[in-house]
Amino acid sequence: MIGFLLNGNHLKGEKMILDYKDVNDLNRYKIMSGSIVPRPIAWIVTEDNGVLNAAPFSYFIPISTNPALVIVAIGRKENESPKDTLANILKTKKATICFPNKDNVDQVQKCATQLPKDESEIEKYEIEVKKELEDYPPMICSTQTALFCEYYDTYKVDGDITPVILKINYQYIEDGRINERNHTNIDSIGRSGVTFKAMVDL
Numbered sequence: 001m002i003g004f005l006l007n008g009n010h011l012k013g014e015k016m017i018l019d020y021k022d023v024n025d026l027n028r029y030k031i032m033s034g035s036i037v038p039r040p041i042a043w044i045v046t047e048d049n050g051v052l053n054a055a056p057f058s059y060f061i062p063i064s065t066n067p068a069l070v071i072v073a074i075g076r077k078e079n080e081s082p083k084d085t086l087a088n089i090l091k092t093k094k095a096t097i098c099f100p101n102k103d104n105v106d107q108v109q110k111c112a113t114q115l116p117k118d119e120s121e122i123e124k125y126e127i128e129v130k131k132e133l134e135d136y137p138p139m140i141c142s143t144q145t146a147l148f149c150e151y152y153d154t155y156k157v158d159g160d161i162t163p164v165i166l167k168i169n170y171q172y173i174e175d176g177r178i179n180e181r182n183h184t185n186i187d188s189i190g191r192s193g194v195t196f197k198a199m200v201d202l
């Protein structure tokens with residue numbers, strides 16, 4: 001038997017096949033986010049007219065190594081306008097992707113609150129940043145690695161989400177976190193459902 005119950009009354013022992021056309025957006029988000037786990041989190045720094053913006057995105061994944069591409073799916077603000085990160089990437093064509101770890105998770109969470117476009121999360125939450133490369137937004141000092149990216153393409157989909165493809169041109173890696181065989185040791189945290197999860201070795 002196939003179950004369609006989404007009200008908490010799931011019957012034990014039944015095979016549960018969800019027909020996505022019958023699942024509303026919020027429930028899809030909850031089910032997908034809780035099932036496709038863990039997701040890496042891109043903590044993206046962008047810039048517009050001197051205002052530094054930082055925001056986390058977990059609908060994010062690498063898609064190719066040559067060219068070196070990642071994709072990030074950016075939604076809209078409550079008022080339907082594009083999120084600042086998307087507006088800045090489309091305008092400046094540049095983004096610096098940092099990664100959260102156990103030490104900066106509070107700042108990451110704060111950066112997820114919506115600020116007016118001319119207000120900087122970096123300034124408001126006193127996040128320390130460092131300008132590593134002239135032509136890219138600065139990186140957040142507490143990240144263990146950072147990807148300096150340029151806009152590559154936008155993948156068109158129906159609805160309110162804009163999946164943006166970014167090309168990695170340069171990468172910062174903290175001292176001691178990469179060895180001579182190019183094995184890295186990065187303690188990033190991920191997202192599982194709506195909670196943060198640290199990685200453990202098996």
Ligand SMILES: Cc1cc2nc3c(=O)[nH]c(=O)nc-3n(C[C@H](O)[C@H](O)[C@H](O)COP(=O)(O)O)c2cc1C
Pocket residue numbers: 041053054055056057058059060073074075076082083084085086108109111112113114115191
């Ligand atoms: C861990 C985490 C992951 C998130 N992932 C996404 C995402 O993939 N796409 C998205 O549109 N918003 C995501 N958000 C919400 C954005 O961070 C939030 O809307 C933020 O205010 C956007 O900022 P901006 O307008 O400065 O770009 C996430 C929030 C958190 C805390």
